[in-house]
Amino acid sequence: MTVAVAYFNSKRHHVVLLDSPGHKDFVPNMIAGATQADAAILVIDASVGAFEAGFDNLKGQTREHARVLRGFGVEQVIVAINKMDIVGYSKERFDLIKQHVGSFLQSCRFKDSSLTWIPLSAMENQNLVAAPSDNRLSSWYQGPCLLDAVDSVKSPDRDVSKPLLMPICDAVRSTSQGQVSACGKLEAGAVRPGSKVMVMPSGDQGTIRSLERDSQACTIARAGDNVALALQGIDANQVMAGDVLCHPDFPVSVATHLELMVLVLEGATPILLGSQLEFHVHHAKEAATVVKLVAMLDPKTGQPTKKSPRCLTAKQSAMLEVSLQNPVCVETFSESRALGRVFLRSSGRTVAMGKVTRIIQDS
CATH class of the missing domain: 2.40.30.10 (Translation factors)
Structure with missing residues (x-):
C-alpha cells in the first residue's frame, strides 16, 4: 500500500493531498507522506469505542501519527473529528475528544494556535465544504468547515534560492x-x-x-x-x-555512522547498547545498531545530565550513536531539516524520534 495523491484548488491554495494509510502495519507509508507535508489533517473517529481504540497508548495509531507529524516538522494540524452523525452530533462527545487529543498534542509540542478543530460527518456531507445544515451541529458549532480550514493554512517559506x-x-x-x-x-x-x-x-x-x-x-x-x-x-x-x-556541485552527505539527539517515546521498550532498530530519514529506511549511549539530556535545556547511561527508557532525552547497515543520504539538522529529522522503530512501533547532530567519519 502506498500514499494516495489527489489535487484540488481552494480559494487561496493549490492543494496536494497525500492520503496516508492509518493501519499500524503501514506506518512507514504514513512516514513517507509526513515527510512531504506542510500541514496535516488528523482524522479522528468520533464513534464510541472507535476513538478510544484509536487513542489507546499500546494498540491505537492516533498518538503515533501525531508524533510522526511533529517529528517531521509539521506544525499546522487540522483535527477532523469525523462520524459525528453516529454520536448524534453531540457537543459533549466532541468536547471530550478535543480535551483528550488536545492535551496529548500539547505534550507533543503542538501550539494551540496551530490547531483547528472541525466536527464533521463525511457520510452525511456535514461541515466538509460548507457550513453544516443539520441543526444538531449548527446549533453549537459556528467555526469553519473543513475546506475553509484548509484554505486558512499558512504557506511556509520556500528555499528557492538554495541548491537543488x-x-x-x-x-x-x-x-x-x-x-x-x-x-x-x-x-x-x-x-x-x-x-x-x-x-x-x-x-x-x-x-x-x-x-x-x-x-x-x-x-x-x-x-x-x-x-x-x-x-x-x-x-x-x-x-x-x-x-x-x-545539484552536482553540492552533493549531499552519505553516511553509515551518526550521532543523534533523540526523545524516547511513551510506551517504548528500553533502548540498550546493541539494540537493533529500524532507522528512518526522509524516504530512506535502513537497519541500525545502537553502538554508543553518549549521555542522557535534560529535556528542557538539552544539557547532559548523565554520561554513558546503561539504557534509555520512555520519555528520556539522550544523545546516542547508531551504525547503519548501508549508507544513507543525510545531513545534520542544522544543515538541512529535511535530511536531518529521524525516527527509530522497533517491532512495528516508533520508539524514538530526533535529529542528526553529527556525521561521524569512521577511520
Missing part, C-alpha cells in the same frame, strides 16, 4: 525506453528541462529531460512543488526511493 535538493519518494521506470522518473517534493532550489542533477548515494550524474508538477507537464518547478522528473543519462537501476536528487 529532492528526497526521492518513488522511481518510475519505463521498461520500453530504459528511462526513469524521480518523484518527490522539491525541498530546495528549482529545476527545468536541461538542468544538471546528481543522484546520491550512487553519484550518477545526468540532466532533466522533462518534468511534471502535480501530474501536469511544466517547464519549471520550484521548492515546495511535488514533481516527477524524467532523468536522462542516468542508469535507471541506480535511482530508487530513499535516494536524493541534488
Whole structure:
C-alpha cells in the first residue's frame, strides 16, 4: 500500500493531498507522506469505542501519527473529528475528544494556535465544504468547515534560492525506453528541462529531460512543488526511493555512522547498547545498531545530565550513536531539516524520534 495523491484548488491554495494509510502495519507509508507535508489533517473517529481504540497508548495509531507529524516538522494540524452523525452530533462527545487529543498534542509540542478543530460527518456531507445544515451541529458549532480550514493554512517559506535538493519518494521506470522518473517534493532550489542533477548515494550524474508538477507537464518547478522528473543519462537501476536528487556541485552527505539527539517515546521498550532498530530519514529506511549511549539530556535545556547511561527508557532525552547497515543520504539538522529529522522503530512501533547532530567519519 502506498500514499494516495489527489489535487484540488481552494480559494487561496493549490492543494496536494497525500492520503496516508492509518493501519499500524503501514506506518512507514504514513512516514513517507509526513515527510512531504506542510500541514496535516488528523482524522479522528468520533464513534464510541472507535476513538478510544484509536487513542489507546499500546494498540491505537492516533498518538503515533501525531508524533510522526511533529517529528517531521509539521506544525499546522487540522483535527477532523469525523462520524459525528453516529454520536448524534453531540457537543459533549466532541468536547471530550478535543480535551483528550488536545492535551496529548500539547505534550507533543503542538501550539494551540496551530490547531483547528472541525466536527464533521463525511457520510452525511456535514461541515466538509460548507457550513453544516443539520441543526444538531449548527446549533453549537459556528467555526469553519473543513475546506475553509484548509484554505486558512499558512504557506511556509520556500528555499528557492538554495541548491537543488529532492528526497526521492518513488522511481518510475519505463521498461520500453530504459528511462526513469524521480518523484518527490522539491525541498530546495528549482529545476527545468536541461538542468544538471546528481543522484546520491550512487553519484550518477545526468540532466532533466522533462518534468511534471502535480501530474501536469511544466517547464519549471520550484521548492515546495511535488514533481516527477524524467532523468536522462542516468542508469535507471541506480535511482530508487530513499535516494536524493541534488545539484552536482553540492552533493549531499552519505553516511553509515551518526550521532543523534533523540526523545524516547511513551510506551517504548528500553533502548540498550546493541539494540537493533529500524532507522528512518526522509524516504530512506535502513537497519541500525545502537553502538554508543553518549549521555542522557535534560529535556528542557538539552544539557547532559548523565554520561554513558546503561539504557534509555520512555520519555528520556539522550544523545546516542547508531551504525547503519548501508549508507544513507543525510545531513545534520542544522544543515538541512529535511535530511536531518529521524525516527527509530522497533517491532512495528516508533520508539524514538530526533535529529542528526553529527556525521561521524569512521577511520
